[in-house]
Amino acid sequence: MTHMVYLPFSYAALGQWSGRRRLMRQGVFDEGYALHILLSGVFGKRVLQPFRTFRPSRAEEATLYAYSDLEEGALRAVSEVAAPPDGLEVIDVAGLRAKPMPARFFSAGQRLGFDIRVRPVRRLAQDLPDSQSAKVIRKGSEIDAFRLELLRRSPDGWKDREVAPEAGISRDEVYANWLAERLTGAAEVDLRSCRLASFRRLRVIRGDGRGPEGPDSVLHGECVVEDPAAFAATLANGVGRHRAYGYGMLIVRPPGTAPRSR
Structure with missing residues (x-):
């Protein structure tokens, strides 16, 4: 059964933890990447996945929500055994809460x-010319779905704007x-x-x-x-x-x- 999990954490402490672990690359701090590494170390790989974070502007404290197959007690038990001490400086396991989300909560037509x-x-299934950059976007590359739609509708390309009236999308x-x-x-x-x-x-x-x-x-x-x-x-x-x-x-x-x- 799936459970929805609530977990408080310190955004400031996450940044410090990431710095010590050298998780930043060329000046880039990726909160999602850092939390992926941290959560895997505390609860196990893919235990809290997918997840979403919420943080008031510039606040040091933040909240993580996730879905998990494990219930609240099991999550606490795993963290007690496996969590590295510095990881517990970032997340507040004592504040962890979870509730079940069984399929019976939902009904057809709801x-x-x-x-x-x-x-x-x-992901591109084949190479695609990009007239804006005069380069070829290679097969297998990830591309913004909106940009791809513009390229598909016009080989000559449009600027990647919020609205492209010429393309009708x-x-x-x-x-x-x-x-x-x-x-x-x-x-x-x-x-x-x-x-x-x-x-x-x-x-x-x-x-x-x-x-x-x-x-x-x-x-x-x-x-x-x-x-x-x-x-x-x-x-x-x-x-x-x-x-x-x-x-x-x-x-x-x-x-x-x-x-x-x-």
């Missing part, structure tokens, strides 16, 4: 609100459709309600070096559950790529309500 942070990218529309594809079979996204709540471009760290720069987006909207078991599995597994690094956690809420401030 309408739910959602809040999700995603990295809406696609917007970033909101492309990202909403991207999400809807990944929920197919589990839930139907109400495309009219889905909106891009925030967007930025962010370079990440993966492995021993800097990873790709790409879109970092938060989507809010509503969906209708189609298959309760598949929907519960989607919550547990996460949506899209980079789920081990702070992306893809689908947080549900009552329909018709705005996400509460965290």
Whole structure:
């Protein structure tokens, strides 16, 4: 059974811990990468995944939410045995809370609100010329789903703007459709309600070096559950790529309500 986990942590201490572990690359601090390493060391690999962090502006204290197969008591027991002492200086295991999220919580036709942070990218199936840079984007590369749609609609290319009226598409529309594809079979996204709540471009760290720069987006909207078991599995597994690094956690809420401030 999937459990939703709440875990307080110190953002300031995370930065200091990352510095001691030399997890920064060429001046880049990737919060998701650092937490991936830390959580794996405290609870085990993929135990708290997907996850999402919330931090008031410039605050030293932050909150992590995650989905896990382990219940609260089991998570505490694992951390007591395996957690490195310096890791416990970052996360507040005493403040950990968890609640079950079984499939029976959901029913076919149920309408739910959602809040999700995603990295809406696609992997290229073949080389693609990029007229803006006069280079070729190689097969297997990750590319922003919006940028790819612009390139597909115009070989000559358009500037990567929030709205490209010449192409007849917007970033909101492309990202909403991207999400809807990944929920197919589990839930139907109400495309009219889905909106891009925030967007930025962010370079990440993966492995021993800097990873790709790409879109970092938060989507809010509503969906209708189609298959309760598949929907519960989607919550547990996460949506899209980079789920081990702070992306893809689908947080549900009552329909018709705005996400509460965290």
